[in-house]
Structures are given as structure tokens and as C-alpha cells.
Amino acid sequence: MVDVAQATILQASPDESRAARRNMITRALVRNVTADSGPSDALFHFEQEMADQYARNRISFSPIVLALILILAVMMSFIGDPLWAASWGVGVLVLHLAATVVCRRYTALGPNQRSLVDWKNRFVVVEALYGLGWAVFPFLFPMTGAADTLIGIDVVRFATVIVFMSLSALVAAPLPAAAVASTLPIAIGLGAAHMVSPSLIDMMVAFCALGAEAMLLYLTGQLNEQYAQSLVLRAEKDAVLAELEQGKAVSDEARRRAEAANMAKSQFLATMSHELRTPLNAILGFSEVMRNEMLGPIENDAYKDYLNDIYNSGQHLLKLINEILDLSRIEAGKRELREELLSLVSIAQDAKGLLDLKARQKNIKVSEAFEEHMPKIVVDEQAIRQVTLNLLANALKFTPAGGEVALKVGRTEGGGQYISVRDNGPGIPADELPIVLSAFGQSSISIKNAEQGTGLGIPIVQALIHLHGGQFVLRSKVGVGTEAIAILPAKRVVSAFTDDNRTWALMRARKPAQLRKAS
Numbered sequence: 001m002v003d004v005a006q007a008t009i010l011q012a013s014p015d016e017s018r019a020a021r022r023n024m025i026t027r028a029l030v031r032n033v034t035a036d037s038g039p040s041d042a043l044f045h046f047e048q049e050m051a052d053q054y055a056r057n058r059i060s061f062s063p064i065v066l067a068l069i070l071i072l073a074v075m076m077s078f079i080g081d082p083l084w085a086a087s088w089g090v091g092v093l094v095l096h097l098a099a100t101v102v103c104r105r106y107t108a109l110g111p112n113q114r115s116l117v118d119w120k121n122r123f124v125v126v127e128a129l130y131g132l133g134w135a136v137f138p139f140l141f142p143m144t145g146a147a148d149t150l151i152g153i154d155v156v157r158f159a160t161v162i163v164f165m166s167l168s169a170l171v172a173a174p175l176p177a178a179a180v181a182s183t184l185p186i187a188i189g190l191g192a193a194h195m196v197s198p199s200l201i202d203m204m205v206a207f208c209a210l211g212a213e214a215m216l217l218y219l220t221g222q223l224n225e226q227y228a229q230s231l232v233l234r235a236e237k238d239a240v241l242a243e244l245e246q247g248k249a250v251s252d253e254a255r256r257r258a259e260a261a262n263m264a265k266s267q268f269l270a271t272m273s274h275e276l277r278t279p280l281n282a283i284l285g286f287s288e289v290m291r292n293e294m295l296g297p298i299e300n301d302a303y304k305d306y307l308n309d310i311y312n313s314g315q316h317l318l319k320l321i322n323e324i325l326d327l328s329r330i331e332a333g334k335r336e337l338r339e340e341l342l343s344l345v346s347i348a349q350d351a352k353g354l355l356d357l358k359a360r361q362k363n364i365k366v367s368e369a370f371e372e373h374m375p376k377i378v379v380d381e382q383a384i385r386q387v388t389l390n391l392l393a394n395a396l397k398f399t400p401a402g403g404e405v406a407l408k409v410g411r412t413e414g415g416g417q418y419i420s421v422r423d424n425g426p427g428i429p430a431d432e433l434p435i436v437l438s439a440f441g442q443s444s445i446s447i448k449n450a451e452q453g454t455g456l457g458i459p460i461v462q463a464l465i466h467l468h469g470g471q472f473v474l475r476s477k478v479g480v481g482t483e484a485i486a487i488l489p490a491k492r493v494v495s496a497f498t499d500d501n502r503t504w505a506l507m508r509a510r511k512p513a514q515l516r517k518a519s
């Protein structure tokens with residue numbers, strides 16, 4: 001059915017409405033596109049689906065029709081001649097079973113084993129024979145008797161025939177020719193039965209029978225169009241699903257390649273530590289020896305300036321490479337945590353002390369607020385120290401002279417611990433926060449108003465905190481400032497009411513894997 005949808009949808013322009021496209025598809029399915037061309041593939045598939053629907057209808061209605069035939073045969077044996085009623089019942093029952101068997105044989109064959117034209121002709125023939133069998137039914141009723149009795153018999157006969165004509169039309173609706181072959185003989189038989197002894201009422205009943213046939217054929221045509229429309233909608237749905245599946249497959253493949261490329265990059269950088277650092281260390285070492293004139297004076301001042309530039313550029317490049325390598329090792333899964341039982345307050349105090357000189361040079365006040373009686377926590381000291389230094393360095397970098405930076409350490413509501421660094425710098429626009437959190441990302445205001453960095457400090461902080469199983473939160477408002485919060489989970493906190501060393505030993509004995517690596 002996907003081919004049907006593709007063959008027909010392509011004929012509609014993109015600007016047409018969905019309803020117009022469906023009408024175009026329906027017209028393409030139910031008739032040839034050109035008068036002189038043979039049946040299109042779409043028409044062939046449509047007719048095959050209609051034949052399948054007819055066979056399914058005939059098989060599904062078979063038990064109901066079988067029961068009604070038996071009931072009518074028994075009823076007619078009491079009203080009319082029992083022998084004729086039994087003969088008619090057996091004959092119609094055989095025709096009904098023959099039609100059902102033909103449909104079952106059709107459904108048992110594969111699509112490539114069927115000759116659609118031959119099978120449609122068989123369907124029309126069995127429906128015509130079935131209709132002829134029912135055409136005899138009106139003649140089974142008594143033709144003479146009291147007037148009231150005859151009127152009652154006429155009503156029952158007319159109602160019964162109309163019900164079975166409707167049922168036959170419903171079953172054969174997917175094949176209009178079969179519907180005509182099934183219902184027309186019944187209508188003619190009903191009209192002929194009333195014309196045996198013509199009266200005004202009999203003539204009216206005969207014309208009503210033909211009118212009912214015309215109405216049923218019209219309704220059959222409408223039902224056939226509904227079948228066609230349902231096939232079109234199903235074809236469109238299958239086409240859309242196929243496109244979605246194809247798009248998903250392409251997306252998954254692109255994502256897999258991107259992840260593989262990113263992992264290859266991270267693994268490459270993670271293994272390039274020695275190759276990148278060794279030449280830089282040589283450059284820094286020799287430039288420092290020459291700058292300090294350890295092997296003799298340098299009389300040319302320009303050379304001294306060049307050496308200073310070489311040394312400073314090498315330091316900057318080494319810092320950049322170290323940050324790239326740190327982030328790459330984390331992304332490649334090669335950064336293992338060397339966990340210890342430490343005080344988060346002590347780490348924060350040490351980091352603040354290392355950056356006090358830089359704060360004084362910019363006349364920035366660094367305030368501290370440490371919660372008292374903080375229990376110790378199991379962390380990688382180097383990683384948490386790097387987190388604190390990066391957050392403080394960023395705050396000092398982007399805070400103007402005379403500003404303030406606040407360093408806080410405390411407990412979370414869930415029992416964890418956090419380190420918070422807040423400044424009153426220019427702030428970050430809300431739409432640029434994802435950029436700042438990405439590697440090499442910098443906000444536009446920071447680039448304009450502060451010294452530029454590598455853009456790796458915050459991503460490294462975020463990666464190290466996630467490696468500990470924690471959470472990193474960045475809040476900012478333009479013109480007010482920025483607050484960075486590194487949150488460590490409660491499972492890493494050691495209770496203050498237990499002996500620290502004993503608790504640490506128990507934790508190592510129970511969960512050594514979780515203590516060697518962050519979950």
C-alpha cells in the first residue's frame with residue numbers, strides 16, 4: 001500500500017489542501033488516468049484490495065446468512081409446500097456454501113498466485129447464481145387464500161426479500177458488478193411473483209421492488225466509495241509511517257556517527273597528553289632560561305620583549321591544552337575519581353586563599369559564608385578543588401573592579417552539600433545560558449565587557465560534578481550578576497554522629513566500586 005500512496009500523492013501539488021489531495025487520489029484509484037492507457041498500478045492495487053474486502057465480507061457474514069436460510073426454510077415449510085421449501089433451502093444453502101468456499105480459496109492464495117480478472121469473474125458468477133436462488137423465494141408463498149391472509153403474506157415476503165437484498169448488497173459492495181448480479185435477480189423475482197395475478201397493489205409492490213433495487217445499487221455505490229476512501233487514507237497513513245521510519249533511521253545513524261566521532265576525538269585528545277605537553281614544556285623552559293638570562297645577558301631589549309611574549313603565549317596555550325585534555329578525559333570515561341574523606345569547607349577556604357591576590361589586584365571583595373559543623377564528604381579532592389577554583393576565577397574575571405563575590409558552602413534540603421559562588425558582574429542573558437554551559441561557549445556580554453577565556457571552565461566544572469553524581473546549576477540575570485552552584489549528593493556525605501574513620505572503612509568494604517568511580 002505504500003507504493004499506492006507514493007504513486008498517487010506525487011500527482012498532487014504541495015499547495016493543494018489535504019481534502020483535494022484525497023479526492024485526486026480517489027479518482028486516480030477508481031479510474032484510469034487517461035482514456036487510452038491500460039490500468040495503472042494504483043488502479044490494480046485498488047481493485048485487488050476491493051476483491052480482498054469482498055472475500056472477507058462474504059466469509060465473515062457466512063454464519064449469519066447460513067442461520068437465516070435455515071430459519072426461512074423451516075418457516076416456509078409451515079406456510080407453503082414443505083417439499084418446495086426444503087428443495088429451495090437445500091439449493092440456496094449449497095449456493096451460499098459454494099460462494100463461501102470460493103472466497104476462502106481466494107484468500108488462501110498469495111497475491112502473486114491470483115489472476116484478478118478470473119477471480120472477479122468467479123465472484124460475479126457465484127453471486128449471480130446465489131441471486132437466482134433467492135429469486136425463487138417469493139414464489140414459495142401461497143398465491144391464493146383470504147384477502148387479509150394474502151396481504152399479510154405479501155408484507156412478510158416483501159420485508160424478507162428486502163432484508164436479504166440489503167444484506168447481499170452490503171456483502172458485495174466492494175465489487176459493484178457482484179452486487180448487481182446478487183440483488184437484481186431477487187428484485188426481478190419479487191416483481192414477477194406479484195405480477196402473476198396483477199392488481200393495483202401487486203403492481204405497486206413490483207415497482208417498489210425495482211425502486212428498492214435502484215436505491216440499494218445507489219447505496220452500494222456510496223459504500224464502494226467509502227471503501228475506496230478508507231483505502232486511500234490507509235495508504236496515506238502507511239506512506240507517512242514509512243517516511244517517519246526512514247527519517248528516524250537516518251537520524252539514528254547520524255546521531256550514532258556523531259557520537260562515534262565525538263568519542264574518537266575525546267579518546268584521541270585523552271591519549272595526546274604527553275605529545276602535546278612535552279613540546280610546550282620545552283618552549284616554556286628554554287624561554288624562561290633565556291628571559292632570566294641564566295646563561296648570560298641579552299643586550300637587545302626587543303629580544304627580551306619577544307621572550308616574554310613567547311613565555312606568556314606558551315603559558316596560555318598550556319592552560320588551554322590542559323583544560324581541553326581534562327574535558328576530553330572526562331568525556332572519554334578515562335577520568336577516575338580518587339576519593340577521600342574531606343571537608344568541603346577546607347577545600348573552599350584553600351581555593352579562596354589561592355585567588356586572594358587576584359581579588360586584591362582588581363579591588364574585589366570576596367566574602368565567605370560557611371555553614372558550621374559541616375560533616376565530611378567523600379569526594380576527589382583535586383576535582384572539587386578545580387571546581388571551586390574555576391568558579392571563583394570566573395567570578396573574579398567577569399566582576400568589574402570594586403565589585404563583590406560571595407563564596408558559600410552549606411547543606412542542601414536533601415542532605416547533600418553545595419558550593420555557591422555569586423558575583424555582581426554583567427550577568428548572562430537567559431537565552432545564552434546553554435551556550436555558556438557548552439564547550440568553548442561564551443556569552444556576548446562577557447566577551448564585550450571582560451577578558452576573554454577559553455570557554456572550558458564551566459563545562460569542566462559541570463562534567464566533574466556530574467562525575468560525582470551531583471548537579472550543577474547556573475543562574476544569572478543581566479545587570480544583576482551570576483550565581484554558580486555545585487551540588488554534591490547526600491549519598492557522599494558522612495554522618496556527623498558516627499565515627500568518620502569507621503564509617504569510611506565500612507563504605508569502602510560495602511561499595512568499593514562506587515568509591516573508586518562515580519556512579
